[in-house]
Amino acid sequence: MPEFRSGFASFVGRPNAGKSTLTNALVGSKVVITSSRPQTTRTVVRGIVHRPDAQLILVDTPGLHRPRTLLGERLNDLVRSTWSEVDVVAVCFPANEKVGPGDRFIVNELGKVRRTTKFAIVTKTDLVTPEVLGQHLLSVAALGEETNTVWQEIVPVSAHSGDQVALLEELLVAQLPEGPALYPDGELSDSPEEAIVAELIREAALEGVRDELPHSIAVLVEEMGLREGRSEDRPLLDIHANLYVERSSQKGIIIGHQGSRLKAVGTEARRQIEALLGTPVYLDLHVKIAKDWQRDPKQLRKLGF
Incomplete structure (x- = not known):
């Protein structure tokens, strides 16, 4: 009888490398918010893949970047502490972007974590030709050699089309230690529901205002309960x-003209929350100003960072 395996894998990479979409594809449910703007993920959200023979817990970290604010520094510390505690760290390299200084920075940082098994995942393979993909795989292999990083596996996947996602799951599970399940069957994430709801609201708020608003939206669920x-x-x-x-x-x-924008945010967020929790929702949203919160330790604590 093969032993049950359980453990943690962390997807890392520069912002917008496809980490969250891949987590959702593996878990089969929307547990991590995805947005086409970089640096959407701020909290370590775990997605849980349940199998008859294993439980794979995916830790999704914020994209590592050179910090410009106190929030940025806290996010980077979070990433490094996560790396040293998981069984596999998988670096995501989007196939449609050349391997660049940002990738090198991450792989060099990862080199400081000795014991963890390292994967390279080439994401978004559906966006490129086989020739471009071949070149990209060679670049990723070369980056490993230049930084003395031993890639246990280099796996091309497309979370969008599902190509090779099942293979990636098998390879990750093979690296996990033997041990009992760590979470009850059926749980998809260990994030409290308030945290996931806040992220879904934030995703909806970011959607139509790509260029006008940088990352200066934080969402706090003040109250949540059945009527x-x-x-x-x-x-x-x-x-x-x-x-x-x-x-x-x-x-x-x-807020938008006569409240139109906020209304649209509320509608979209409510749709996502209802789909996730399976309950009709009354959503009451208010917009408040927290001056320069990304640089203020007190405000960061209040907003959960």
């Missing part, structure tokens, strides 16, 4: 949340 006095077959989940921006001009952008 009292409703029958069991007609539940309604009340969620009251605040979106924090740094300046009043940003507040105007989020």
Whole structure:
């Protein structure tokens, strides 16, 4: 009888390398928010892959980057502490972008973590020709040699088309130690529901304002609970949340003309939250200003960083 395996794998890479989309493809459910703008992930969200023979826990870290703010430094510390505690670290290299200084920076940092098994994953393979993919795989192998990094595996995948995702899962599971399941069957993430809800609201808020707003949106769920006095077959989940921006001009952008933008954010976020939690939702959103919160230790603590 083959032994049960369980353990942790962390996907790392520069912002927008496809880490979150890959996590969602492996788990088969939307547990990590994905957005086409970089640096969307701020918290370490774990997705859990349940199999009859194994439990693979995916730790999704923020993209590592050269920090410009206190928030940036805290995120980078979070990444490094995660790397030393997992069984496999997999660096994601998007196939449609050349291997660059950002990748080299990450692989060099990873070199400081000795004991962890290292994978290279070439993501977004559906966006390039076989020739470009071949060149890219060679560049990734060369980067390993130049930085003295031993890649246990180099795996090309497309989370979008599903190509090689099952193979990647097999290879990751093979690296896990033998041991019992660490989470109850059926759990997809160990993030408290409030945290996942806050991330979904933040994703919806970022969607239409790509260029106007940098990463200066934080979301805090102030209250969340089932409305009292409703029958069991007609539940309604009340969620009251605040979106924090740094300046009043940003507040105007989020709210939009006569509140149209905020209304659209609420509609989209509610749709995602209902799909995830399976309950009708009443969502109450307010926009507040927290001046320069990314640089203020007190505000960062309040907002959960």
